[in-house]
Amino acid sequence: MNSLAGSSIAIVLTNPKLDDNPIVYVNDAFERLTGYSRGVAIGQNCRFLQGPETDPQDTKRIRTALERGEEVAIDILNYRSNGEKFTNRLLVTPVRDDHGKVNFFVGVQKALPAEATEPTGADAAMREIQHRVKNHLAMIVSLIRIQSREAVTPEALANIARRVQSLQLLYEELAAPSYNSNREEIEMGAYLTRVANTIAHIDGRTGVRVNIASESVQVPVEAATRLGLILSEVMTNAMQHAFIGRDTGLLEVRLSRLSGGGLRLMVSDDGVGLPKDMQWPSSTSLGGRIVNGLIEGLSGSLSMTRGSSGTIVTVDMPGAASH
Numbered sequence: 001m002n003s004l005a006g007s008s009i010a011i012v013l014t015n016p017k018l019d020d021n022p023i024v025y026v027n028d029a030f031e032r033l034t035g036y037s038r039g040v041a042i043g044q045n046c047r048f049l050q051g052p053e054t055d056p057q058d059t060k061r062i063r064t065a066l067e068r069g070e071e072v073a074i075d076i077l078n079y080r081s082n083g084e085k086f087t088n089r090l091l092v093t094p095v096r097d098d099h100g101k102v103n104f105f106v107g108v109q110k111a112l113p114a115e116a117t118e119p120t121g122a123d124a125a126m127r128e129i130q131h132r133v134k135n136h137l138a139m140i141v142s143l144i145r146i147q148s149r150e151a152v153t154p155e156a157l158a159n160i161a162r163r164v165q166s167l168q169l170l171y172e173e174l175a176a177p178s179y180n181s182n183r184e185e186i187e188m189g190a191y192l193t194r195v196a197n198t199i200a201h202i203d204g205r206t207g208v209r210v211n212i213a214s215e216s217v218q219v220p221v222e223a224a225t226r227l228g229l230i231l232s233e234v235m236t237n238a239m240q241h242a243f244i245g246r247d248t249g250l251l252e253v254r255l256s257r258l259s260g261g262g263l264r265l266m267v268s269d270d271g272v273g274l275p276k277d278m279q280w281p282s283s284t285s286l287g288g289r290i291v292n293g294l295i296e297g298l299s300g301s302l303s304m305t306r307g308s309s310g311t312i313v314t315v316d317m318p319g320a321a322s323h
Helices: 027-036 056-068 123-144 154-174 189-202 221-241 285-298
Strands: 012-014 023-026 071-079 086-097 102-112 186-188 210-214 218-220 251-256 265-268 302-308 313-316
Touching: 012 027, 027 102, 056 086, 123 221, 154 189, 154 221, 186 189, 186 221, 189 210, 189 221, 189 251, 218 221, 221 251, 221 265, 221 285, 221 313, 285 302
Parallel strands: 210 251
Antiparallel strands: 012 023, 012 102, 071 086, 086 102, 186 218, 251 265, 265 313, 302 313
């Protein structure tokens, strides 16, 4: 993965259940790669990146793969927003639900240097990222239980985009110069700090302070994926409900090592607190089902307590830490 350091991979998510398979999510790297903002890209078919000199055979190959619900890898001539041409190394893969229906296509993209004519050393890393995106997104789709006939609302797409963003932060950590591609572990403190800061930024309330404390601990990538998504769900729930009617507040995130190699994640707030008759996570809510599924995948446990001020969510994961 070190070959990707300093140059992010663009990730695109499209929804084939909507008319013309439009883009429903792009990451920051896509905006930098193409010059198009999210506002411009979302809602369009990916072919809007094509131009007069794009090879029709390349577009036909992509179209055929999408119609068949198959993976495709291709180098295609695309155009940036300023009209500049670039060779786009594109990997597209379908994400299927439990019934085998294609819910999304994930596109992983990287601009090739002008002089590149042979596959670069980044190919293996790109395919690794593609593999992770596909598997992780399939996990999210399974947890959300999106059925092929269900209507996809803007709110649902926004929630999916937020969860994909948490995954993108993980991939960026894997692409960092300090990451060793021979290890399947990640420094958890740095990753959770980025997730927490991103959720706070999305919420946009400067009066809510977020404090983060984490011991230095390495965690296997797959466990880190689930833990990052859990933090995203718990923080989002706190931001949406803990500070109703308030402009200020405090939210604290703490990751600690337990004896025996386990980990404890605590998220606490000084907000209004949950109603006495309310339990969270609840199987009746989407976020609650996702958290329960993620906890189960870690063989962990979650407890929610009401403090003197606010709420404390504690997640224990036995054996999650590597060393």
